[in-house]
Amino acid sequence: MQPGESKRRIASVTPHALAPLRPVIRAFLCAVVPEATALDETGWSEFERLMELALGDRSPAIQRQVRLFLRFIQWWPMVGYGRPFTALDPAQRARFLSSLEEHPVERIRLGFWGLRTLVLLGYYGQPEVQKAIGYAADARGWEAPR
Structure with a gap:
């Protein structure tokens, strides 16, 4: 290691590791930010790139947890609605x-808020x-002219 180099190991996310979960991620975003339905393919690509970039800074264990939580979101509505998350209408998605x-389970709340932030x-x-x-x-913050 050269002087000044960080000892922190930067994990990398496999490019397009979230691709199989793309419909779930998009449905989740549109439920949280309804304006996202207006994104074009370029906007969706940039959205996914930024998510993968943020996940790349996380450990492989965290990356697995995100993928697992997305699968949970997709299939848990089968219990209450009889359909996966991506098949729910917007009101049902919002309720879910x-x-x-x-x-009441803290892990589920944490997963929700973590994914929402992402x-x-x-x-x-x-x-x-x-x-x-x-x-x-x-960069000047509050000192910047308005």
Whole structure:
């Protein structure tokens, strides 16, 4: 290791490791941010790239947990709705996600909030979305002219 190099090992996510779960991720995002339904294919690609980039900084164990939680979200609605998450209508998706958000099992709540944070990063991290909502970050913070 050279002087100044970080000792921290950066994990890498297999490119497109989330591809098999793409419909679940997209349905989850659209339930959390309804405006995401307007994304074009370029927007979806950027969303997925940002998510995979963020996951690449996480350990393989965390990456597996995210994939497992996405599968849980896809199939758990079979119990209450008789259909997987991607087959639910928007109101049913919202009710289901609300039940996860306030679930009595802490692991499920943590999974929900972690995944929500990840998809919000993927959506709002896009320059086009930032521009659309009027977000103009400035390194000067509050000192920047408005």
